[in-house]
Amino acid sequence: MTFREWFTDFIVSYDWEPLRAVETSPYFCQIATGNVDYWLPHLEMLENAGIDNLPFSAKILDLGTWFGILPFALKQYGFTNVYATDRLSESEFKRKEFDFLWNYFDIQPYDLDILPNKTFKLDQKYDLILLLQSNFYWKTKEVFCHNGKQLTRQWQVKDAEDRTHTFFSPFDKSELEFFNNNMQEYLTPRGKAIIHPSPWVYDQDGMEETSKYLKQFQINNETTHYVLQNQVLPVVDPNNWKDKVWVNKSDKTFFVPIWRCGNTTFMNYCAYQLGFELLHKPDVTGYKGIAFVRDPRIRLVSSILMVQQNTGVTVEYILEKLSENNIFDEHLIQQTDFIKNYTITSYIDLDNYKNYQPKSRMENIIIKTLEVYTDNNSNDTSKQKVFEIVNQPQYKDIVDNYMAVDTVMFNKFGNT
Ligand SMILES: C[S@@+](CC[C@H](N)C(=O)[O-])C[C@H]1O[C@@H](n2cnc3c(N)ncnc32)[C@H](O)[C@@H]1O
Numbered sequence: 529m530t531f532r533e534w535f536t537d538f539i540v541s542y543d544w545e546p547l548r549a550v551e552t553s554p555y556f557c558q559i560a561t562g563n564v565d566y567w568l569p570h571l572e573m574l575e576n577a578g579i580d581n582l583p584f585s586a587k588i589l590d591l592g593t594w595f596g597i598l599p600f601a602l603k604q605y606g607f608t609n610v611y612a613t614d615r616l617s618e619s620e621f622k623r624k625e626f627d628f629l630w631n632y633f634d635i636q637p638y639d640l641d642i643l644p645n646k647t648f649k650l651d652q653k654y655d656l657i658l659l660l661q662s663n664f665y666w667k668t669k670e671v672f673c674h675n676g677k678q679l680t681r682q683w684q685v686k687d688a689e690d691r692t693h694t695f696f697s698p699f700d701k702s703e704l705e706f707f708n709n710n711m712q713e714y715l716t717p718r719g720k721a722i723i724h725p726s727p728w729v730y731d732q733d734g735m736e737e738t739s740k741y742l743k744q745f746q747i748n749n750e751t752t753h754y755v756l757q758n759q760v761l762p763v764v765d766p767n768n769w770k771d772k773v774w775v776n777k778s779d780k781t782f783f784v785p786i787w788r789c790g791n792t793t794f795m796n797y798c799a800y801q802l803g804f805e806l807l808h809k810p811d812v813t814g815y816k817g818i819a820f821v822r823d824p825r826i827r828l829v830s831s832i833l834m835v836q837q838n839t840g841v842t843v844e845y846i847l848e849k850l851s852e853n854n855i856f857d858e859h860l861i862q863q864t865d866f867i868k869n870y871t872i873t874s875y876i877d878l879d880n881y882k883n884y885q886p887k888s889r890m891e892n893i894i895i896k897t898l899e900v901y902t903d904n905n906s907n908d909t910s911k912q913k914v915f916e917i918v919n920q921p922q923y924k925d926i927v928d929n930y931m932a933v934d935t936v937m938f939n940k941f942g943n944t
Contacts, residue, residue, distance in 0.1 A: 532571045534605055535567065536571075540563065546632070547561075550629070551622070551625040569660075570661070573722050573753050576722075577656060579656075581801070583802045584606045584607050584608055584889060585776065586655040588602060589610075590611070590612040591658060591659045592659055595629055596637065597633075613637050613650075614626075614639065614640070642707065645706050654715065655720075655803065656719065657711065660722065663696075666697075666698065670697040671695045671696060671697060673685070673695070683696060699738075700738055701737050701741045704738060718800040722754075728752035728753075742754055769785065769787075773806070773812070774805070775805055775810050776802060776804045779816075779890055781818065782810070782812045782815050782817050784818075784819045784866055785866070786820060788830045788831045788834060790898070793901050794820065796901075797900075802893060816887075817867075819870075819872045820877075821941070822879055823877070823879060823938055824935050828930070829914045833910060833911065835860060843917045847927070850926055862930075863938075875943065878902070885943075
């Protein structure tokens, strides 16, 4: 079930009454609970940020949570590392009520006050930081109030109809730049921050410079929120792969990279997003083990092409070396060799993953990622040529012999 589907039901069906008895404001009782309307923009932003592709172990921060409803919902849905902040000076007048709510929700928002051009510190890096419906960019200290007689620093007034009018000056381009750079430091590789300054003032007259700056972060240049993304991925030196596997300690899952079996795809699009780290000979006792495997005949063609690219030798030369059991290039190492020291519980056939039945949410996300990023249709002529040579009768025994162990593994476990 997607987060949107789950939340839409949760927000109306959860029993909020014990909380409404304490926090009696209309904002809590009528707007934020019992009705999904208030949350529709939130759900859209969360969807855009890929909430349905985040593992439950992802570290999420709701920065400026106020009541704490969203972190509570995320935890109820299944996320296990959800944190929150609040500007405690602002919520001071609600201390008693909020202590009750936060205790009930089992969240411990920590104090954070973002100020223009001032460095702020978070306690750790996060995979997803949410600043939703946020007024962090209001410079309320930069307005003066003159009532004809006196000059004050009042920034909120009530009119005769009891309507509140709020006055602020918004962060300008350089203040937002400072803030964005600061925020980016707290994103994990591939981490994201959804920044939703509310109300969106950056399309108003006089805001052109800031508006132009923000366009690069807005989706389709037009949303009233913007997304910061940490694109800096740790570079893995190809010589550094030996005896290393990807480990997700929170989900107790590991992934064994097998050369020519989608390990670059896994590194670029799954590993960091799903909270895996590359570890040398880790102890993974009791962990679930995943590997991408391939029909050895398909992989062999891909391996040969890679060896040719690296060394310039002919296909015939490679096959001759294989007949001597000479694995002279890493790309020729058999799949079984990569996994022999591990207990694999999920063998996903990389060329046929649509027929794989995911066993967990994590695997579901991996399969969805493969759908987006793998290219199974590339059937170029160089592949075809190698395929024809490999299939010549005089090489049959060499190829069969080279593939024997992998063939047994693949036939027995592929897509199980
Ligand atoms: C309108 S509430 C938003 C509540 C919640 N995020 C939501 O979407 O319903 C604004 C939140 O931002 C926090 N906040 C306001 N100004 C802030 C600032 N300058 N730095 C950090 N937090 C701030 C407030 O304490 C409050 O929790």
